[in-house]
Amino acid sequence: MRVRRFVGDNVAETMGKVKRELGSEAVILQTREIREGGFLGLFGKLKVEITAAIEETPVKEQISVPKEGSLREDVKRPQDRQVSVVKDSSEALQEEMKAMRLLLEKMNKQMEGDGEEKSDWPPVLQRWADHLLDRGISENLVRRILSHVQQTLSPHEWVDNSLVYARIEANVRQICGQIGLIQPGIDKPRIVALIGPTGVGKTTTIGKLAAGFSIVDKRKVAMITVDTYRVAAVEQLKTFGEIIGVPVEVAMTPSGLSDALQLHADKELIFIDTAGRSPHHDLHMSELRAFLDKAKPDFTMLVMSASTQFADQARIYQRFEDLTTHLIFTKLDETDSAGSILNLLGQTTLPTAYLTNGQNVPDDIEAATPYRLARYIIGEEIPHA
CATH class of the missing domain: 1.10.246 (Serum Albumin; Chain A, Domain 1)
Known part of the structure; x- marks a missing residue:
C-alpha cells in the first residue's frame, strides 16, 4: 500500500490532488486542518491536510514446488495460497471501506456544523x-x-x-460596516419602497418609520399601500395613518400608484408598502417589478426577519437582490441566534438601514449602526468557561 500526504487551501482542492495523484480508488485515511507558516503555530495560514493511500498491484510470489511425490504438509498448493491471499485482501478492503465511510460521515458533520468535534482552538x-x-x-x-x-x-x-x-x-x-439611512427629499419627495417575503413585518416597519419622521422629525409624510391581497394590511396601515396624522392611499395597479405619487408631490417622504412576495413565485415577482418600475423609488429596502434561518435568508436575498438598495432586519427580539445576519452581511456590499426589535409603534425601531448590529449578533454577555 502506498501512503501519501496532500495539502491544499480547502477540501475540494486537496481532494483534487488526491485523485490526480492516486486515482479514484484511493482510500482516505485522515483529514484535518493544519496551520502552515507563522511563528509558534500563530499567524500561519489554515490549510487542509488529507492522508490517502492506494493498494498497489501485488508482486506474484515465487513458489518452490517439490518434486513429485515429496509434497510437504507445510507447503500450500498455489491455488490454496491464492485463496488465502484473496480472503485476507478482501477483509482488509472491507475494513478500509468501513473506516472511509466513518471518516466521510465525520467530515460531513463538521462541514454542516453538526459534528461534536470543534475547531482546533486553544x-x-x-x-x-x-x-x-x-x-x-x-x-x-x-x-x-x-x-x-x-x-x-x-x-x-x-x-x-x-x-x-x-x-x-x-x-x-x-x-457590518455598510450603513445607509433615509434622508428626506428637498425639492421633491424621497420615495421609499419596502419589499420582501410575507410575514417579516413590512407594514409595521413602515408605520414605525412614518411615525418617526412625521412626529419626531416633523417631516411631511405620506404612505401608499399596493398590498391589496390582504385587507388586514390595508386596514392596519390606515389605522397607523389616522393615529399619527399621515395620509394613506391605496393603489390597485401600477398606474394607480403613479396617480397616488402625483397626489402627494408636496411631501418630503412617501413610503410604499408592497405585498409580501414569494421569492419562488415568478408571477408575484413580475407584479412587484411592475409597481417598482412605475414608482422609481430612491430607496428599495429588503425587509428580512432575523429569526429566519440563514439558508432561507440567503435564498430570499438572492431573489430580491437586483431590486434592493438597502436592508432592514426585523424581529431581533425573537431570536438568540442573530448571527445569520453576519453571514449575510459578509456576502454583500448593500448597506443596512434599520433594525426592529418589537411590535410597538413607533418605539421598537432604531437606525442601524455597526455597534448595534455587533451587539445583536454576538450578544451582550461574555460566555462562561
Missing part, C-alpha cells in the same frame, strides 16, 4: 468559538474572527474576557 478560545457558533455565525466567519484575535492579541491576553470580547466586537463591526 481551550481558552474554544468557548468563544462555541459561543459564536451558538449565535448562528458560520464556521468560516468564526474562524476568521478568532484568527484575528489570535493575531492581534498575545496568548497571555486571551484570558482577559473583556479584551477578547472587544476584539471580537471590533471585527464584527468591520463586517
Whole structure:
C-alpha cells in the first residue's frame, strides 16, 4: 500500500490532488486542518491536510514446488495460497471501506456544523468559538474572527474576557460596516419602497418609520399601500395613518400608484408598502417589478426577519437582490441566534438601514449602526468557561 500526504487551501482542492495523484480508488485515511507558516503555530495560514493511500498491484510470489511425490504438509498448493491471499485482501478492503465511510460521515458533520468535534482552538478560545457558533455565525466567519484575535492579541491576553470580547466586537463591526439611512427629499419627495417575503413585518416597519419622521422629525409624510391581497394590511396601515396624522392611499395597479405619487408631490417622504412576495413565485415577482418600475423609488429596502434561518435568508436575498438598495432586519427580539445576519452581511456590499426589535409603534425601531448590529449578533454577555 502506498501512503501519501496532500495539502491544499480547502477540501475540494486537496481532494483534487488526491485523485490526480492516486486515482479514484484511493482510500482516505485522515483529514484535518493544519496551520502552515507563522511563528509558534500563530499567524500561519489554515490549510487542509488529507492522508490517502492506494493498494498497489501485488508482486506474484515465487513458489518452490517439490518434486513429485515429496509434497510437504507445510507447503500450500498455489491455488490454496491464492485463496488465502484473496480472503485476507478482501477483509482488509472491507475494513478500509468501513473506516472511509466513518471518516466521510465525520467530515460531513463538521462541514454542516453538526459534528461534536470543534475547531482546533486553544481551550481558552474554544468557548468563544462555541459561543459564536451558538449565535448562528458560520464556521468560516468564526474562524476568521478568532484568527484575528489570535493575531492581534498575545496568548497571555486571551484570558482577559473583556479584551477578547472587544476584539471580537471590533471585527464584527468591520463586517457590518455598510450603513445607509433615509434622508428626506428637498425639492421633491424621497420615495421609499419596502419589499420582501410575507410575514417579516413590512407594514409595521413602515408605520414605525412614518411615525418617526412625521412626529419626531416633523417631516411631511405620506404612505401608499399596493398590498391589496390582504385587507388586514390595508386596514392596519390606515389605522397607523389616522393615529399619527399621515395620509394613506391605496393603489390597485401600477398606474394607480403613479396617480397616488402625483397626489402627494408636496411631501418630503412617501413610503410604499408592497405585498409580501414569494421569492419562488415568478408571477408575484413580475407584479412587484411592475409597481417598482412605475414608482422609481430612491430607496428599495429588503425587509428580512432575523429569526429566519440563514439558508432561507440567503435564498430570499438572492431573489430580491437586483431590486434592493438597502436592508432592514426585523424581529431581533425573537431570536438568540442573530448571527445569520453576519453571514449575510459578509456576502454583500448593500448597506443596512434599520433594525426592529418589537411590535410597538413607533418605539421598537432604531437606525442601524455597526455597534448595534455587533451587539445583536454576538450578544451582550461574555460566555462562561
